[in-house]
Amino acid sequence: MIKNNWRRLLNSLWVTIELTLLSFIFSLIIGVILGLFSVSTIKVLRIIASIYVDIIRGIPLMVLAFFIYFGLPGILGFNIPVFIAGVVTLTLNSSAYISEIVRGGIKAIPVGQTEAARSLGLSYTKTMQQIILPQAFKVMAPSFINQFVISLKDTTILSAIGLVELLQAGKIIVARNLQSTMVYFVIAIMYLILITTLTRLARLLDKKVN
Template identity: 50%
Template sequence: MNIFQLFIDSLPSLLSGLSVTIELAVISLILAVILGIILGIFSISTSKILKGIATIYIYVIRGTPLMLQALFLYFGIGQALDIQFDPIVAGIITLTANASAYMAEIFRGGIQAVDKGQMEAARCLGLSYSKAMRKVILPQAIKIMIPSILNQFIVTLKDTSILTVISVRELTESGKIIIARNYMAFEMYAILACMYFIIITALSLISNHIERRSSYGNKR
């Protein structure tokens, strides 16, 4: 069997794995954006408690490997609490926790990039801090952060392959299952590499295009 025939025969299984990969990345990033906003606001808060929570969370998550986080959640916490996690659910929680730590830094940087006069002007108009943040600062910050958010989506998409350690049947795991049946490891890993390359390259081009348009808009 040549590599082209292998690809044709394996396509349904690979597409199924790819759909799981995309689903994991999209859901995890949406949840990570929500959690990242909260942590980002905590990190610039005047409250030492909130700032401490965000700092500890970010340092712990960014200071440990994603694979270890997945294993700790699925096997460690699962055993300690006598819970049998669904692999997909465990994968989403792991990716969300990991991505949110990086999103928090992205949001913190984006919020701080907005001119401080914007907040002062909003407060002078009678808006509370939370309302000024929600209606004035965050909309401007998100526009600045869009390229970074897209880049984080790309990273999260690639990170889904690590979830093979907890048997999530995403694209890489689907390839491994096919290899176990036909022992064509070189050919299958080459196919997987090409599929990831095409998807990541397309997303990178979209991200670069949006970043260029954003930069042009800011110059105007």
């Protein structure tokens, strides 16, 4: 059975990886911006970041996916392709957590470095670009990989809106063959290999940084 469906499983694995990569790239961009907002000297930006993080983290991922795929089209007046809905869902969810990673990474840099840079005449922006962020990103790197792993796992939830990622492909195969044990075992192994590789990479980066 697996031999007859290996192509479907590999294709769905690629969909899972593609979905995770795209959403993580977008969430990284949004998360870094929001993270910078959260440590900004401008109060309005801090409030915006705080509201965004609180709202997104307070909504279960499946509820968010259902709202974007089933609810949002009613507001916009057109349907959203399931893959795009999946990318948007993961992006919104992950960006809130990345924002907190960025905020924590910046806060981990001794405040004395910022004060010293400002006393030398560097602007806040240049201080961030040239001194704080290069150090902070080294601290953040392992956490970014861990968040990527979380996003990879979260793709399984998107099967609820009909996205044919790895788990959904497995469900389809099981429905046709009525043999679930081997199918889910193979899927579990595929996830295990991916996640173990990424987790070890995170540990390696953490050792190099520290």
